[in-house]
Amino acid sequence: MTESRAHLLSRLADLLGPKGLLTESDAIAPYTRDWRSLFEGPALAVLRPASTEELCAALRHIARHPERIDLVPQGGNTGLCGGATPLPAGRQSAPEMIVSLERMRAVAPVDRTDGTLLAEAGVTLAAAQDAAAAAGMVLPLSIASEGSAQIGGIVATNAGGSKALRYGSARELVAGLEAVLVDGTRLDLLRSLRKDNTGYALRQLLVGSEGTLAFITRARLRLRPALSRREVAFCALPDAAAVIRLFDLFQSRAGDVLEAFEFIAGAAMEVALAHLDGLTFPLAEPADAYVLVELAGQETTLRETMESVLEAALEGDIVTDAVLGDSEARKAALWKLREEQSEAQRLAGASIKHDISVPVPSVPELIDRATAACRALLPGVRVCPFGHVGDGNIHFNLVQPEGMDPAAFLREGEAMTDAIHDVVHALGGSFSAEHGVGQLKTEMMESWRGGAELALMRRIKAAFDPDGRLNPGKVIPLD
Amino acid sequence: MTESRAHLLSRLADLLGPKGLLTESDAIAPYTRDWRSLFEGPALAVLRPASTEELCAALRHIARHPERIDLVPQGGNTGLCGGATPLPAGRQSAPEMIVSLERMRAVAPVDRTDGTLLAEAGVTLAAAQDAAAAAGMVLPLSIASEGSAQIGGIVATNAGGSKALRYGSARELVAGLEAVLVDGTRLDLLRSLRKDNTGYALRQLLVGSEGTLAFITRARLRLRPALSRREVAFCALPDAAAVIRLFDLFQSRAGDVLEAFEFIAGAAMEVALAHLDGLTFPLAEPADAYVLVELAGQETTLRETMESVLEAALEGDIVTDAVLGDSEARKAALWKLREEQSEAQRLAGASIKHDISVPVPSVPELIDRATAACRALLPGVRVCPFGHVGDGNIHFNLVQPEGMDPAAFLREGEAMTDAIHDVVHALGGSFSAEHGVGQLKTEMMESWRGGAELALMRRIKAAFDPDGRLNPGKVIPLD
Numbered sequence A, B: 001m002t003e004s005r006a007h008l009l010s011r012l013a014d015l016l017g018p019k020g021l022l023t024e025s026d027a028i029a030p031y032t033r034d035w036r037s038l039f040e041g042p043a044l045a046v047l048r049p050a051s052t053e054e055l056c057a058a059l060r061h062i063a064r065h066p067e068r069i070d071l072v073p074q075g076g077n078t079g080l081c082g083g084a085t086p087l088p089a090g091r092q093s094a095p096e097m098i099v100s101l102e103r104m105r106a107v108a109p110v111d112r113t114d115g116t117l118l119a120e121a122g123v124t125l126a127a128a129q130d131a132a133a134a135a136g137m138v139l140p141l142s143i144a145s146e147g148s149a150q151i152g153g154i155v156a157t158n159a160g161g162s163k164a165l166r167y168g169s170a171r172e173l174v175a176g177l178e179a180v181l182v183d184g185t186r187l188d189l190l191r192s193l194r195k196d197n198t199g200y201a202l203r204q205l206l207v208g209s210e211g212t213l214a215f216i217t218r219a220r221l222r223l224r225p226a227l228s229r230r231e232v233a234f235c236a237l238p239d240a241a242a243v244i245r246l247f248d249l250f251q252s253r254a255g256d257v258l259e260a261f262e263f264i265a266g267a268a269m270e271v272a273l274a275h276l277d278g279l280t281f282p283l284a285e286p287a288d289a290y291v292l293v294e295l296a297g298q299e300t301t302l303r304e305t306m307e308s309v310l311e312a313a314l315e316g317d318i319v320t321d322a323v324l325g326d327s328e329a330r331k332a333a334l335w336k337l338r339e340e341q342s343e344a345q346r347l348a349g350a351s352i353k354h355d356i357s358v359p360v361p362s363v364p365e366l367i368d369r370a371t372a373a374c375r376a377l378l379p380g381v382r383v384c385p386f387g388h389v390g391d392g393n394i395h396f397n398l399v400q401p402e403g404m405d406p407a408a409f410l411r412e413g414e415a416m417t418d419a420i421h422d423v424v425h426a427l428g429g430s431f432s433a434e435h436g437v438g439q440l441k442t443e444m445m446e447s448w449r450g451g452a453e454l455a456l457m458r459r460i461k462a463a464f465d466p467d468g469r470l471n472p473g474k475v476i477p478l479d
Helices: A003-016 A025-031 A052-064 A125-134 A151-156 A202-206 A240-257 A266-275 A302-315 A328-339 A341-347 A360-377 A406-426 A442-449 A452-464 B003-016 B025-031 B052-064 B125-134 B151-156 B202-206 B240-257 B266-275 B302-315 B328-339 B341-347 B360-377 B406-426 B442-449 B452-464
Strands: A045-047 A070-074 A096-100 A116-120 A174-180 A186-189 A215-222 A229-237 A258-265 A289-297 A321-324 A355-357 A382-388 A393-399 B045-047 B070-074 B096-100 B116-120 B174-180 B186-189 B215-222 B229-237 B258-265 B289-297 B321-324 B355-357 B382-388 B393-399
Touching: A003 A045, A003 A052, A025 A045, A025 A096, A052 A174, A052 A215, A070 A151, A116 A125, A116 A174, A125 A151, A151 A215, A174 A202, A186 A202, A186 B452, A202 B202, A202 B452, A229 A240, A229 A302, A229 A328, A240 A258, A240 A289, A240 A302, A240 A360, A240 B240, A240 B289, A258 A266, A258 A328, A266 A289, A266 A341, A266 A382, A289 A302, A289 A328, A289 B240, A302 A321, A341 A382, A341 A393, A355 A406, A360 A382, A360 A393, A360 A406, A393 A406, A442 A452, A452 B186, A452 B202, A452 B452, B003 B045, B003 B052, B025 B045, B025 B096, B052 B174, B052 B215, B070 B151, B116 B125, B116 B174, B125 B151, B151 B215, B174 B202, B186 B202, B229 B240, B229 B302, B229 B328, B240 B258, B240 B289, B240 B302, B240 B360, B258 B266, B258 B328, B266 B289, B266 B341, B266 B382, B289 B302, B289 B328, B302 B321, B341 B382, B341 B393, B355 B406, B360 B382, B360 B393, B360 B406, B393 B406, B442 B452
Parallel strands: A045 A096, A070 A096, B045 B096, B070 B096
Antiparallel strands: A116 A215, A174 A186, A174 A215, A229 A289, A229 A321, A258 A289, A258 A382, A355 A393, A382 A393, B116 B215, B174 B186, B174 B215, B229 B289, B229 B321, B258 B289, B258 B382, B355 B393, B382 B393
């Protein structure tokens, strides 16, 4: 280590204290790879400031340091695209330091009239949900990793989930932000105003920027009143086209109380029932497609609404069979059929995931065309799409044929991924509906969002981070 | 006129046709001033392209022209801050041309499954609402000028209105955009995806940028299913603090069906009843504060919900009296008490308006402190606040004392405006809740949004418009 670099680390240690700076390789190691160990890269240190002020001071020291140091913000390290992991050694332009705000865990008391919750970046999503519930309200954002995902990362990646249909993704819930630029400048965008047309939407720009424009240090999140009643139904449908007809019916007859509308392909349900003991299939006959629908509201007539829409769907041959959850336990059991899909697919062998979305009307065409394309490439592949069909966001997952060598299946996977992405591209869709670009998908940006769009993104990146020192190689392709 | 400039105009005339280019002073005149004739500035020409392609081609010609030409986008010319009017002659850095997209009026057929409407920039908000209604859906955005305001301007100014409480402002309704940069580059951000985490939120940045970053040429707007039932109540309350307590009660008991929550000060109602013949006061006694509340939904129990919340409010002394609209005509009559406030104030003499917002919990403090400050400065001034209290967005209007000379009142106005803004600033509010910055309020940007925030806005402006030729002197202060 150079004398100058040792001097910088000693200054940072003085500033951040023993808990605030990790430099030993054992201590750093967990931060240098993602939770699935798919991405890994070396780091000079991990900075763990206890406050926004400490972060600003540390960044100012680093900016003044004569040697270039790049910085990688990391939240709960639950991402799927390597957006919070340092670049591999060969791809780093400069030594990288990781910045974790996990010690910043304060939640301010909820003001019910304001209807917002102010949390520091290191608060887990689950802790924020709990704080909202303690005030009799709801933070309507839920994802599988909510126990460890942190608010900073939730905002930086514009997290979605199954409630986005009704309440939007993180973007729609962010009422205020505090952020810090790479040079240590603090940006106070916390003001809790529902209407404020004073200049450019900087907050919106930071949401979903995956830590490439600024560090998110605090967020004010919009809450909703708790809803006292919910109804859950599980329906069998003849095909994917019927799924969209059912969605239309619920939209027009119960659109104001539609809380979730989730699709599960017949093949996916077969895999789930074969590999998970705890699941009970609630209908008499298997079908090509299933929908789990939830209504939530405060009206006593919610059950009647659900029943009348389902009756119309049965009469119109949109639905062939349906069951209602008539107790909290039954509702949870129905939801489990949807929630356990990922776990079932993991138990079924090697699988390949695609985080795609298309316009909602194109969902049946996506499913039909992409399924046919995959089966043509690899007969026997189990095509198991499921997910947030009301958002056009399908988890288009492929499970290996029974008995096939997993490694051989994964080798075949690239061609099927290309085939699926070709269909998505033709339908005007996205290759990253929920999970972001990270370092995994930067090379897709040119062909999917290239030209004027990517050129503007590069200029915006330079406006926030002129030297490109903040999370380089993420979102925006390196030159 | 220089030979070169005449040559440019002749090229533009060839390109845009006789309807597409106005150069005669009589033809240009209506575009060179705002509808209230408060702002006026000269223009070399008005460009009225009939398509995005024509606009792109015209902008490319202008960019190649050796002399600098600045460009001012103009929608329905209904703005209140001069954002769509050329700068006054003395403040222009270069000759300005106005660009109106009023000939671009196509609306694509509504896809109910997608739940969006695709409209060209020149479509009026009212025409877009009609197109949604014809498809059995609702475009949940409503403002007083909707008959002439155009979609391009609605998006560019992030228009709000009374439905923003439930559905958000224009920002929340924009599902896709087409825009054109000042050099003629087309930006296609139209894709209709509810989930798409691929890079920076360019669409969000364009919403509310007041024509300073790009021309909005087309917008895809999110629709809602039509709601079959609505209930309207008009309530008397003892004071502004009770208004917030009533808001809390409705939020917690009927938050999922709360369509509007509008406040009218007692003094404002007095002015309205004194100056408008068509109004009927529906309660027995006058009060210090009134609230108009609307619930909307598809449930048959909506009336019971409204009644039970009002009963609780009466029992808790939050509300002293209330009346329900028991027919469509009665509901309209109750809404008229709110909607005619501006007209009544106009009839009452000179008035001064303030487009402010504060966090919702601070509304009573705003009203009490700002009212006292104004009365201390000018005894007899009629302080008439009303508006979207559920959004924290109060139209804090002052009406001249009876019998005072209007010009003298307006001269006193500046001190009262400063006093109101001081209270708003202290409460962490905004000086431009709905109407934007335009050219009217650029000099407030430094003190309210200065430092790192305004510096970033300047760099973003340069990223889109490096030469500063697009709507100069609007939003971002000139150097």
